[in-house]
Amino acid sequence: MALSECHSPTDHGDMELSTTPRTQLGRHSERTRADRAELYRVLDEALICHLGVAGDDPAGAPMVLPTCFGYLEDTLYLHGSTGARSLRGGSGAEVCITVSLVDGLVYSRSVFSHSANFRSAVIYGAARPVTDPEEKLLALEAIVEHTTPGSWNHARRPNRKELAATAVLAVRLTEASVKARGGPPVDQDTDVATAGVWAGVLPVNTSYGPPRPCPLLPADVPVPAHVRDR
Amino acid sequence: MALSECHSPTDHGDMELSTTPRTQLGRHSERTRADRAELYRVLDEALICHLGVAGDDPAGAPMVLPTCFGYLEDTLYLHGSTGARSLRGGSGAEVCITVSLVDGLVYSRSVFSHSANFRSAVIYGAARPVTDPEEKLLALEAIVEHTTPGSWNHARRPNRKELAATAVLAVRLTEASVKARGGPPVDQDTDVATAGVWAGVLPVNTSYGPPRPCPLLPADVPVPAHVRDR
Numbered sequence: 001m002a003l004s005e006c007h008s009p010t011d012h013g014d015m016e017l018s019t020t021p022r023t024q025l026g027r028h029s030e031r032t033r034a035d036r037a038e039l040y041r042v043l044d045e046a047l048i049c050h051l052g053v054a055g056d057d058p059a060g061a062p063m064v065l066p067t068c069f070g071y072l073e074d075t076l077y078l079h080g081s082t083g084a085r086s087l088r089g090g091s092g093a094e095v096c097i098t099v100s101l102v103d104g105l106v107y108s109r110s111v112f113s114h115s116a117n118f119r120s121a122v123i124y125g126a127a128r129p130v131t132d133p134e135e136k137l138l139a140l141e142a143i144v145e146h147t148t149p150g151s152w153n154h155a156r157r158p159n160r161k162e163l164a165a166t167a168v169l170a171v172r173l174t175e176a177s178v179k180a181r182g183g184p185p186v187d188q189d190t191d192v193a194t195a196g197v198w199a200g201v202l203p204v205n206t207s208y209g210p211p212r213p214c215p216l217l218p219a220d221v222p223v224p225a226h227v228r229d230r
Numbered sequence: 231m232a233l234s235e236c237h238s239p240t241d242h243g244d245m246e247l248s249t250t251p252r253t254q255l256g257r258h259s260e261r262t263r264a265d266r267a268e269l270y271r272v273l274d275e276a277l278i279c280h281l282g283v284a285g286d287d288p289a290g291a292p293m294v295l296p297t298c299f300g301y302l303e304d305t306l307y308l309h310g311s312t313g314a315r316s317l318r319g320g321s322g323a324e325v326c327i328t329v330s331l332v333d334g335l336v337y338s339r340s341v342f343s344h345s346a347n348f349r350s351a352v353i354y355g356a357a358r359p360v361t362d363p364e365e366k367l368l369a370l371e372a373i374v375e376h377t378t379p380g381s382w383n384h385a386r387r388p389n390r391k392e393l394a395a396t397a398v399l400a401v402r403l404t405e406a407s408v409k410a411r412g413g414p415p416v417d418q419d420t421d422v423a424t425a426g427v428w429a430g431v432l433p434v435n436t437s438y439g440p441p442r443p444c445p446l447l448p449a450d451v452p453v454p455a456h457v458r459d460r
Contacts, residue, residue, distance in 0.1 A: 021287075022287055022289075022291065022293075047332050047335070047346070047434065048330060048332055048346070048348075050280040050282075050294050050328060050330070051294075052280075052282045052291070052292040052293070052294035052326075053292065054284065054290050054291070054292055057251075057252055057324070057354075059252075059324040060284050060323065060324045061252065061282070061284070061323075061324035061325055061326045061354050061355075062282040062283065062284055062292030062294075062325075062326050063252075063282070063326055063352075064280050064281075064282035064292075064294050064326045064327070064328040064352070065328065065350075065352070066328060066330035066348065066350050068346060093290065093291075094287070094289040094290045094291035095291055095292075096282075096291045096292050096293055096294045097294070098280060098294040098295065098296060100278060100280070100296035102277050102278055104442075105277070105377065105378050107378055107381060107385070107441075107457060108385060109385055109386060110385055110386040110387075110388070110392075111370070111374045111381055111382060111385045111386065111387055111388060112386075112388045112389075112392040112396070114374060114377070114378055114381060114385065116277070116278070116298060116377070118278075118296065120295075120296050122293075122294070122295070124287075124291050140341070144341045144344060147335065147344070147346070148335050148337055148344055148432075151337060151341055151344060152341060154427065154428065155337070155338060155339055155340055155341045155344065155427055156339060156340040156341065156342075156421060156424070156427070157340075157341055158340070158341060158342045159342075162340075162342040166342070184442070184444045184445055184446075185444050187444075187446075191386060192446050194386070195448075195451075196451065197384065197385060197386070197451075198384070198443070198447065198451050198452070198453060198454050198457065199443070199444040199446075199447055200441050200442050200443040200444045200447065200453075200457070201441070201442045201444075202378075202438050202439070202441050202442075202457055202460060203438065203439030203440070203442065204277065204436065204437075204438060204439075205436070205437050205438070205439050206434065206435070206436055207434075207435050207437065208432050208433065208434060208435070209432070209433030209434075209435050210433070211430050211431070211432050212334075212414070212430050212431045212432075212433065213428070213429070213430040214414045214415050214417075214429040214430045214431075215414055216414075216417075216422050216429075217428065217429055217430065218425075221425075221426065221427075221428050222428070223428060223430075224428050227337060227428065227430070227432055230432065
């Protein structure tokens, strides 16, 4: 039932993801997806990532925190308050960013073969603090448009004070691996022959409910298309 | 738009979560949920967690991987193949386990105030390898029943060979923090006064689709209640 115990890209032509010791070794290599398009599909569908930084814990535990993200071409962007511990700990450091989608629960005939259908991307790289004002604005637009598409042109854009209060980190999407499981249960023949045990997949769906207007919003402000049609 | 930039429990009576340097400092302390019941609610609702281990990367990046989990009283359990790098790296080590739920997207009148409604738990602790056969079986039952409730009594239970191939780690739920954001956007007064900009919350829902029987399953095997009614 474990998900991606390890991420392992293989060579796959021009669009392959890089193979390094951090992304190479691992189990279930048949679950590897090595092309960059698959990485972008996972990123496009996910609302959040999990950022892992070594941090400064004397006991040695890393810090893993959920956060929104965006990307432009081969660069992933994260943001947060300039005071945030995760952003401070991540700035300039080697980080691991993991993006996970659960597509279904796999009910097999044995509990040992139970599993989850999933897609996940693991990205390693140095987190570069973005200081150039132009790149910073583009990065924030990418994050806003990834998380709430349409908001960059609808809501008020950040002013100088807000920009100064926001830290942005950039991580290259070059050292990455994508792993996925799909399809029905895979059971041993002896288990398949056992009568009466149900096996199959229960799909897991993520959807949006009806928009809830802010209580302070005048009643005549319509829900804009970028929210209504999402 | 950043989610839980840091997790910060506060004193909250008998059921409080522990406060340590790893869980204490942080921003948005008003988003802290300090009682244990809230921790269990987050765990109950989540399908996966993200396990962070320091690993052995010379560059210093931790390893963050998604995995299923379960818990019994104050112990969280993870499992995987005995060959899995994440389980080997985590065994005996201090780990960080993060469980995140996205409840909604917060469209504010400024992009700076955009946010996400979320609940997340961050758990720190030493990952103890579970070797006692009785505890190991209970832990696997907890993981199976957390992820696919009803399967432990429906599917074939693990045999000796399968148990030997499965590693289980235990982490105490004592050093943990829960953080949450809920409710409508919080905008500056000057932004609230701006006409025509929509603000509100788009709820994010996770649901199950119709069960898909395994192609090898005889047509007369009904979908059991524990799958049908989930």
